[in-house]
Amino acid sequence: MSSRRVLKVAEAVREVVSMAILTELRDPRIRDVTVTYVEVSSDLRHAKVHVSVMGDEQQQNLSMRGLQNAAGFLQQKIARRIETRYTPKLVFKLDQGVKHSIEVSRLLSELLPPPEPAAPDDELVIPDDESAEQDGPAESPPGAE
Numbered sequence: 001m002s003s004r005r006v007l008k009v010a011e012a013v014r015e016v017v018s019m020a021i022l023t024e025l026r027d028p029r030i031r032d033v034t035v036t037y038v039e040v041s042s043d044l045r046h047a048k049v050h051v052s053v054m055g056d057e058q059q060q061n062l063s064m065r066g067l068q069n070a071a072g073f074l075q076q077k078i079a080r081r082i083e084t085r086y087t088p089k090l091v092f093k094l095d096q097g098v099k100h101s102i103e104v105s106r107l108l109s110e111l112l113p114p115p116e117p118a119a120p121d122d123e124l125v126i127p128d129d130e131s132a133e134q135d136g137p138a139e140s141p142p143g144a145e
Contacts, residue, residue, distance in 0.1 A: 003042070009082060010040040013047050016081045017074050017090070025073075029066035031059070036095045040088055047088035050095040060094060067092045 018035040032054035039048040051067065053060040071090045079087040 006040050010038045012082050014038040016078050020074055020077050027066040029062040033063050044084050045086045048091050048093050050093050052095045052098055
């Protein structure tokens with residue numbers, strides 16, 4: 001179980017890294033990268049930054065190499081933001097969660113029967129205006145005299 005301090009440091013690292021990737025990194029290899037979550041060790045010396053990269057495998061590999069090369073720059077940003085004795089050493093991991101969920105969805109759609117079509121409109125019961133008038137006069141809202 002993680003302590004509250006470790007969780008706060010992990011959230012701060014996630015914020016700093018994701019904002020720096022969006023606004024400050026100019027490496028053309030790093031495109032369509034989203035920081036999903038960060039794991040920080042209990043001694044706050046190491047941080048695993050899990051990222052999701054949109055694109056094919058080649059684009060993912062390029063982005064991961066670019067992020068590893070920018071790790072020192074990102075660690076400087078983190079050191080300025082959080083005040084700890086040690087600045088966590090960053091290691092980037094490719095998060096395959098989105099890819100796995102798409103694959104599971106595809107497999108389920110192949111295995112499950114197709115959904116039944118909706119009922120046609122003629123089977124739906126829609127009250128006519130005449131039946132509403134037969135019930136009696138409609139009450140007017142208060143103050144509408």
